[in-house]
Every structure is written in structure tokens, then in C-alpha cells.
Amino acid sequence: MNIGDIAQRTGLPAKTIRYYEEIGLVTPRREANGYRVFDDKDIHRLTFLARARALGFPIEDCRTLLALYKDDTRASADVKRIAQDHLAQIEDKILQLQSMRDTLTHLVHECAGDNRPDCPILKDLAKG
Amino acid sequence: MNIGDIAQRTGLPAKTIRYYEEIGLVTPRREANGYRVFDDKDIHRLTFLARARALGFPIEDCRTLLALYKDDTRASADVKRIAQDHLAQIEDKILQLQSMRDTLTHLVHECAGDNRPDCPILKDLAKG
DNA sequence: CTTGACCTTCCCGTGACTGGAAGCCCTATC
DNA sequence: GATAGGGCTTCCAGTCACGGGAAGGTCAAG
Numbered sequence: 001m002n003i004g005d006i007a008q009r010t011g012l013p014a015k016t017i018r019y020y021e022e023i024g025l026v027t028p029r030r031e032a033n034g035y036r037v038f039d040d041k042d043i044h045r046l047t048f049l050a051r052a053r054a055l056g057f058p059i060e061d062c063r064t065l066l067a068l069y070k071d072d073t074r075a076s077a078d079v080k081r082i083a084q085d086h087l088a089q090i091e092d093k094i095l096q097l098q099s100m101r102d103t104l105t106h107l108v109h110e111c112a113g114d115n116r117p118d119c120p121i122l123k124d125l126a127k128g
Numbered sequence: 129m130n131i132g133d134i135a136q137r138t139g140l141p142a143k144t145i146r147y148y149e150e151i152g153l154v155t156p157r158r159e160a161n162g163y164r165v166f167d168d169k170d171i172h173r174l175t176f177l178a179r180a181r182a183l184g185f186p187i188e189d190c191r192t193l194l195a196l197y198k199d200d201t202r203a204s205a206d207v208k209r210i211a212q213d214h215l216a217q218i219e220d221k222i223l224q225l226q227s228m229r230d231t232l233t234h235l236v237h238e239c240a241g242d243n244r245p246d247c248p249i250l251k252d253l254a255k256g
Numbered sequence: 257c258t259t260g261a262c263c264t265t266c267c268c269g270t271g272a273c274t275g276g277a278a279g280c281c282c283t284a285t286c
Numbered sequence: 287g288a289t290a291g292g293g294c295t296t297c298c299a300g301t302c303a304c305g306g307g308a309a310g311g312t313c314a315a316g
Contacts, residue, residue, distance in 0.1 A: 284290085
């Protein structure tokens with residue numbers, strides 16, 4: 001399986017897969033011509049990565065999660081801690097964004113959005 | 129007013145203020161010794177920037193908003209459009225994050241978090 | 257034999273800073 | 287007058303997770 005096929009099967013862009021190799025997340029073997037060849041294990045790792053990334057885990061978390069996955073003697077507590085920390089970050093970000101959204105919604109509502117220069121949005125930004 | 133005082137008054141790190149100068153968002157004059165000197169207009173612009181950035185507007189939006197603010201002949205519609213587009217992006221991101229949060233919350237709930245290796249989180253990531 | 261679709265590496269750019277090094281400037285103190 | 291400190295300057299590198307694009311090798315089909 002060449003990188004193009006793998007990209008299709010995992011949904012990851014070829015560029016991303018090459019990047020993952022560069023930082024040591026996958027290590028496909030090479031054919032004589034230099035092409036990467038991916039076996040089932042590589043595909044599995046990449047699928048795992050795609051899913052973990054889709055859940056927003058940073059790359060280094062993904063690396064750790066992969067290591068834990070491979071380790072039969074892991075404690076699920078270690079996995080859970082990573083997930084909980086990440087979850088906390090996400091919840092934090094949601095709160096920040098909601099606060100921005102609320103302010104912006106209010107301001108946009110107040111603004112006439114016509115040809116006149118009078119604008120509560122700018123007024124608010126200017127007053128600090 | 130030197131950069132340190134301005135940093136305190138605006139809440140922006142000195143590094144950030146220098147960066148804003150570098151990309152042309154402020155243009156403080158210089159003293160003979162090379163130190164930046166900020167006048168009231170600079171302070172006002174920086175306060176505006178701090179507030180716009182706090183609402184999540186990207187730098188280039190901030191640049192445009194500053195230009196609109198200075199332009200007495202602006203149409204509030206132009207400001208409103210920028211704010212609405214930005215708001216839409218934020219709402220998008222909130223939805224993405226909420227989806228991640230929901231999945232993660234579920235997985236974390238399912239995971240015992242003990243010494244045993246059995247872990248629904250890893251199971252979910254692995255199955256893709 | 258050529259075309260076109262693959263694949264390779266390499267390097268730069270993204271956004272908005274942040275950290276750190278090397279060095280100048282100013283004031284206060286001994 | 288030397289020195290210590292704090293603040294200021296510039297410049298360079300790093301962040302995070304890729305994406306774009308150039309220059310060139312490879313392979314299957316016609």
C-alpha cells in the first residue's frame with residue numbers, strides 16, 4: 001500500500017502522513033524505489049491517530065496514547081487522566097468562546113448595519 | 129510613556145506591543161536613545177487592539193476595524209459584516225468543541241480509571 | 257517514447273506571539 | 287567614579303500541526 005491509498009483509507013492527507021513519519025509516529029518500510037509501504041499495523045496506527053486528532057488530542061498526547069495502547073500492562077487510570085485533562089482544556093475553551101459569542105451577538109444585534117457611520121461595535125471596542 | 133508603562137496600562141505584554149509595531153498596527157515615535165515613546169493616540173489604538181483581540185478578532189480584522197474606526201465616512205454595515213463573519217467562525221468552533229466534549233465526556237465516564245489495562249477510551253480510538 | 261499520475265525530498269509560510277541572548281541606557285548607591 | 291539593577295533595544299529561534307509548491311525520480315498505459 002502506497003501513501004495515496006493510505007491517505008484515502010485513513011482520511012489523512014498524504015502530507016500529514018509524511019509528517020507523522022517525520023516525528024516518529026509511524027515508521028513504514030520503504031521499497032527499493034524509495035516509496036513508503038504501509039502494512040496493516042501502520043494503517044491501524046494512522047487510523048488511531050486520525051481518530052485521536054479528531055477528538056482534539058494534541059500530537060504528544062497521541063504519542064502517549066499510542067504507547068499506552070501498545071502496553072498491555074497499562075493502567076486505565078493513565079489513559080483516563082490524559083482524556084480528562086484534555087476534556088478540561090476543551091471545556092475551558094468552550095467557555096471562552098461562548099463569552100466572546102455572547103458579547104459579539106449582543107454587539108451585532110445593536111449595529112444597524114447600514115450606510116451610516118454610527119456603529120456600536122466600534123464604540124465598544126474604542127471605549128475598552 | 130515607555131513600553132513598560134504602556135504594557136501595564138493596556139494589559140498587553142511589551143513583546144506583543146513591539147510585535148504590533150513591527151506589523152504596522154502602531155507607530156510610536158522614538159526618543160534620541162532609541163526608546164519607544166507612546167502618546168495618547170497610541171495608547172488608544174493599543175486599547176482598541178487589546179479589546180478586539182480579546183473578542184477573538186484575528187489581527188487582520190483588527191487592522192481593518194482600526195481603519196474603519198478612523199474613517200468617519202465608514203458604513204456600519206462594513207463593521208457589522210466583519211463581526212458577523214467572525215461570530216459565525218466562533219459558533220462553528222463552539223460546535224466542533226462541543227462535539228468533542230460530548231464524545232470525551234462519554235468515554236471518560238465509561239473508563240474505570242483504575243490499575244487494570246481495560247480501557248474503553250483506547251478501545252474507541254482503536255476501532256476508529 | 258511520451259504522457260500523466262504517482263511518489264520523493266526540501267524549504268518556506270501559517271498566526272500571533274513567546275523565550276532568550278547580547279548589548280545599550282539610566283539611575284542609585286557605595 | 288565604579289558598579290549593580292532594572293529597563294530598553296534588536297535579532298533569532300521556537301511554538302503547533304501541518305499546507306503549498308518546486309524540482310525531480312518512478313511507473314503503467316497507450
